[in-house]
Amino acid sequence: MKGMSPIIGALLMVVIVVIAFTGVYIWSLTRFEIYRFHLKSLKSEVQEALQEYGIIEYAWIDKDGTLKMYVRNAGELKLCILDVFINDTLFMHDLDICILPGSGGWINSSHVVGGSYVKVKLVTTRFNFIRGEAYAIKG
Amino acid sequence: MQLKGKKWGQATAVGAVFFILILGIVLGYLFYFINQVENLNKVALSTIQERYEKQKEQLDIESVDYLETKLIDYNPESIEVVYGIKISDSPLVIESMITGGGGGGEESIVLVDANSAWDYAYGSYDGFSCPRGRCSFELKLINGYIGAEAYINLRNVFWIWKIGDGYWYAPFNFPKDVDVSSLSLSISYRVESTNFVASSGFVRWKFSVLIVNESNYVIYWHSLNNVTHRDVRDDSFTLTLNDIPAGIFVPGERYYLKVYIYVEIFLFAAAAPPPGFLRIVYDGKVYFDKVRLEAYYRGGFGSGGGIGKAGVIFGFNLNGGTPLSLKAELEVNTTPVELAFYYEYSGGVWRKFESYIIKTTSTVNVDLPIPEEARNNTNYMIIANAGGGFKLTIYGFKLNCSYIADNLNVTLVNERGETAKIVSFWIINASKVWRSDLNVALAPLEKRTIQINYRVERGTRYLIRIVTEKGNVFDYYISIP
Numbered sequence: 001m002k003g004m005s006p007i008i009g010a011l012l013m014v015v016i017v018v019i020a021f022t023g024v025y026i027w028s029l030t031r032f033e034i035y036r037f038h039l040k041s042l043k044s045e046v047q048e049a050l051q052e053y054g055i056i057e058y059a060w061i062d063k064d065g066t067l068k069m070y071v072r073n074a075g076e077l078k079l080c081i082l083d084v085f086i087n088d089t090l091f092m093h094d095l096d097i098c099i100l101p102g103s104g105g106w107i108n109s110s111h112v113v114g115g116s117y118v119k120v121k122l123v124t125t126r127f128n129f130i131r132g133e134a135y136a137i138k139g
Numbered sequence: 140m141q142l143k144g145k146k147w148g149q150a151t152a153v154g155a156v157f158f159i160l161i162l163g164i165v166l167g168y169l170f171y172f173i174n175q176v177e178n179l180n181k182v183a184l185s186t187i188q189e190r191y192e193k194q195k196e197q198l199d200i201e202s203v204d205y206l207e208t209k210l211i212d213y214n215p216e217s218i219e220v221v222y223g224i225k226i227s228d229s230p231l232v233i234e235s236m237i238t239g240g241g242g243g244g245e246e247s248i249v250l251v252d253a254n255s256a257w258d259y260a261y262g263s264y265d266g267f268s269c270p271r272g273r274c275s276f277e278l279k280l281i282n283g284y285i286g287a288e289a290y291i292n293l294r295n296v297f298w299i300w301k302i303g304d305g306y307w308y309a310p311f312n313f314p315k316d317v318d319v320s321s322l323s324l325s326i327s328y329r330v331e332s333t334n335f336v337a338s339s340g341f342v343r344w345k346f347s348v349l350i351v352n353e354s355n356y357v358i359y360w361h362s363l364n365n366v367t368h369r370d371v372r373d374d375s376f377t378l379t380l381n382d383i384p385a386g387i388f389v390p391g392e393r394y395y396l397k398v399y400i401y402v403e404i405f406l407f408a409a410a411a412p413p414p415g416f417l418r419i420v421y422d423g424k425v426y427f428d429k430v431r432l433e434a435y436y437r438g439g440f441g442s443g444g445g446i447g448k449a450g451v452i453f454g455f456n457l458n459g460g461t462p463l464s465l466k467a468e469l470e471v472n473t474t475p476v477e478l479a480f481y482y483e484y485s486g487g488v489w490r491k492f493e494s495y496i497i498k499t500t501s502t503v504n505v506d507l508p509i510p511e512e513a514r515n516n517t518n519y520m521i522i523a524n525a526g527g528g529f530k531l532t533i534y535g536f537k538l539n540c541s542y543i544a545d546n547l548n549v550t551l552v553n554e555r556g557e558t559a560k561i562v563s564f565w566i567i568n569a570s571k572v573w574r575s576d577l578n579v580a581l582a583p584l585e586k587r588t589i590q591i592n593y594r595v596e597r598g599t600r601y602l603i604r605i606v607t608e609k610g611n612v613f614d615y616y617i618s619i620p
Contacts, residue, residue, distance in 0.1 A: 010149055017150040021157030028161050032168045043175050050186040055610045058565050060572055070574060072563065074193075074610025102608060104563065138569050 049126045054079045056132030057104065059120050063137055065112035067091070069120065071130065073099040081130075085121040086113060096125070193609040197554040198561070200603060200615045201586065205595045207544040208463065213536040217454030222522065223531070231533040235447035235525065248446045250311035250322075251396050251432035310494055311432065312477060314446060315391030315526045319434040322383040324348065326363070326398070327429040329375040334422035344425065348380065349397040358387050358394070375428075385434070391475075391526060393496070396432055447476075449531045450522040457517055460540030462509040465519060468534040470502045476525040480507055483518035502534065509538075543619075547591040549603070553581035563606035564591055568599050595619050 053075030062068050067086070073079040079099045084092040084107065092109055099105040107122075116136035121129055218231065226232040313319070330344050346363035363378045388394065455462075465480065476497045481489040493507045509516075523531050547566070553559045560580045566573045579589055595601060596619065603615045 013150045017153045039175050043179050047182045057606050
């Protein structure tokens with residue numbers, strides 16, 4: 001037998017296998033950690049979204065035509081309103097009005113709403129919807 | 140070959156170890172994933188449960204009290220003595236005027252003098268309306284079977300005023316200080332038939348006059364002339380009765396003059412009518428214009444004869460209030476004295492709403508409910524009558540009025556088995572939106588009245604919205620008349 005000794009050959013084989021599997025191991029560990037992180041944050045988001053609960057106590061179109069509403073946070077997490085849709089059309093955006101659990105807050109529009117009755121939809125930062133309706137108050 | 144095989148064997152062993160490690164990671168992740176999904180499901184289930192529990196709240200508004208009552212005094216400047224002479228202002232003392240007595244020849248005392256609709260304070264009957272001296276009828280779909288007979292007498296008798304309930308009457312006291320020789324009763328009325336549809340026949344109005352004593356025992360009865368109608372028309376009548384015997388009355392006793400009305404409908408079919416039903420439609424009204432009962436006597440007998448009368452008009456500044464009852468503190472120096480209470484229906488037209496007999500010479504407090512139709516009236520009148528002269532002392536007139544309160548008292552009931560915490564109160568009408576923070580916790584089945592600092596307006600309909608901490612909304616409606 002010439003060339004590599006069997007011992008060297010065997011060691012080399014072991015080293016190659018160790019290196020190869022170490023790579024696979026590190027890669028899979030990283031991937032799984034990433035998946036686990038995503039899953040954890042997804043679960044957390046879903047959980048929060050479920051625990052978020054708000055209502056429009058009352059909404060109306062005031063005498064000057066502006067929309068006024070009072071929103072109550074009846075959930076367990078801070079509720080942040082992002083957008084307001086009127087009849088499924090974006091009416092106010094990027095509001096970022098946050099209401100603590102057990103509290104309420106006013107949302108008043110600065111511009112005029114047309115009509116005497118509208119459907120109101122609020123979008124929270126967790127992308128939940130809060131639906132309501134508003135009637136015009138006559139002077 | 141042996142060496143070669145050993146080399147592969149070592150590598151396989153190393154690979155197997157790594158494989159097991161990687162498998163462990165995969166399985167670990169898998170278990171972790173399952174665990175997370177399970178946790179998420181638990182959260183979702185508990186959220187659903189929570190939402191379900193939230194929906195189980197039930198609050199009811201048992202009552203909304205927006206009124207308050209106040210006693211207001213009469214306006215002293217409004218006092219006007221209409222009968223008698225004012226002796227003093229504070230307290231107001233009126234000496235009655237005397238009518239009749241003292242002179243020679245025949246005198247008369249008016250016992251009942253209902254000279255316009257305002258004196259007809261009583262009169263109603265189920266299904267018919269008899270307000271203030273006017274009765275209207277509407278008889279429809281009265282079907283009578285026509286058989287082989289040549290003629291049918293279909294008689295429908297409708298009592299408009301029935302004994303003990305809603306009939307018209309006028310109380311009077313038979314004078315005790317004069318010797319009444321005769322009585323005269325005259326009734327002026329008008330019958331108006333506005334609609335009469337029947338194949339043949341006629342409508343007959345019949346009137347009966349009764350005089351009963353306080354035990355409702357009939358001491359005099361007389362049927363007045365019939366009034367027959369065959370077509371639409373309008374007739375006025377005056378009936379006079381001079382046959383009421385004076386001897387049947389006990390001097391000083393109280394009696395009631397009652398008037399009853401019947402309507403009789405007679406139908407006549409043709410000689411050989413086809414079998415079937417006839418339809419009759421009749422609309423009619425009776426208006427009383429005047430009812431007057433006079434007692435005649437020889438004047439100049441005895442002292443203090445005649446009828447004593449004292450009357451006073453007084454007014455109140457309501458300031459938006461609604462009168463509920465009239466309180467009067469009075470005193471007379473002789474008994475009995477009959478008090479008749481009137482409210483001013485319109486300028487100078489007075490309507491009687493209550494009577495009261497004073498049977499003691501000590502101070503009396505009367506508290507009389509104001510009828511619905513008089514709820515906007517500010518002026519009232521008391522007329523006192525007695526069988527002789529008397530002195531009427533008035534210590535005070537007060538009107539118990541209801542006002543819209545500055546606050547609302549809302550009585551809430553928690554209808555369910557869980558504590559409900561109310562955090563918001565809304566009251567909304569067509570033009571105003573009002574909200575208040577609340578912090579009221581109601582234990583299961585607890586009832587509680589909360590005061591809301593809001594003044595409602597008359598003639599308005601409101602939505603009351605209550606919001607609980609759990610985000611439930613309860614709506615109620617109230618109308619403020």
